Amino acid sequence: MNKFFKYIVFALLAVVTPTSCFQDNDDVFAGKSEINNFVYRGMNAFYLYKPEIDVLDDDRFATIGELEAFHAQYDSPEEFFETLVFDRARTDRFSVIFDDYVALENILSGNSLTTGMEFGTVAEAGSATDIYGYVRYVQPNTSAEREGVTRGMIFNTIDGIRMTRENVRTLLAQDVYTIGLADLNNGMTTSNGIEITLSKEVNQEDPILVTNVIDQGTQKVGYLMYTGFLSQFDEQLNDVFGDFRAQGVTHLVLDLRYNGGGSVNTAIILGSLISGNPVTDVYSTEEWNPDIQAQLSANSPQDLINFFKNQTNSGTTLNSLNLSKVHVITTGNTASASELVINSLEPYIDVVQVGDDTAGKFQASVTLYDSPNFRRNGANPAHRYAMQPLVLKSLNSVGNTDYFDGLFPDIVQEEDFENLGILGDENEPLLARCLEDIRLNGRASRFESSPRTYDEFIGSNELRPFGNGMWKEINL
16 A cells, blocks of 8 residues: 555656645744645545546646635635535535644544534424434443433433524534433423533544344344444454354344444455455455546556455454355444445345445545645644545445445334434344344345434534545555
8 A cells, every 4th residue: 555655646746736845844834825735736636526626637727826826815725625626515525624634633543522422413393493412322431421321312402502403513512511301202302401511522432332142042143333443443343253253143233323434444354354255355446536547557456456354454363254144234324434344245245234324425535644745754844734535436346336325225224213222232123123134034024114203414423523434544
């Protein structure tokens, strides 16, 4: 991967117009123009949808002066960056720019300022404006856990203010806030007078939230609630599968209902742990913008292919289950790397998707810094801007991609916010559907057990910067 990235940078130097020049002086602060030059240089080189943005044409600006005169009209690097994003409403919902790359790096490593309460918000029945929140799960060792917040709690006020579509982002952005609990009945809430004050603090989330093994006669069903593809937990993930093997697991339920994505490499490891495919089998392929695609196809085509793995990055042998079938729980909050696992396994094994349609994100990004080769080493000391633009889209081994509307379940079952159940408990509604299908060897009903009654608005993943991202890790 190191050779790959270096090759791409050097191959594109001839067509990338402005190169940022800076002094090695921490006391010199970059102006807007200098940062905008970096934004343009990175997007011109790597942006997946470069052909759709006329301003990114290689011959659009004859000189750096012309470029700087053009982007001077924008008030900030963020505003200029946004003009270079293609079809924000549907095609590219995920490219982002950060004014502090340390904050971005913390997000990518799972470190965030959080209360520990992971939640969704839902439209109140009969109201065009009011919404309420429901607790999805609570991160251990956080304010929410200490204050007794549990899955399934409903809240409809923050600091005594009724939650609406318009104010929820502002209210939840505070470092300290008080939620007002409520009772939920037929999609309508009634405040019950209980309040809980929560404080945000830096927390490293462990994505391995729940694991257990459920006995069903001769069947041993492993269950894994996995909340994010964080590469620093790959060894622990492998250990979970080692425990599954030791207990003789014959079936697996992979719960990705709240997993917004993460590392491509970790997604490959997880898929390999499930199926145990040989390392010669194609897990996924990549499609970059035409400039990069042409260079790689001609000179380094192997770098466009991701193969199954048999060990972690640290060299530990994978505890693969070698399964021919897996049940995967999904919702509209299942995105990017989670969808990559589903899409990449489907050509090889029976993937039974249970729940709701996924989010529909098949693109991945890389982190670009303002340095000659866009890497962290040598980054311009005069500012801390970095970008995380979409640079590639993933295809499975038979070419399936572009699932803008998500991946559709085989067994439809939406979450019931009035009866969420306990994650990992065999009576929890979505897990129960999986266990029924396993017990009946695929003959369970494929129809939804209850009609759609909820209109989910936004959740903690979407409110978190880059919460539903998928990224390719590149280290130099």
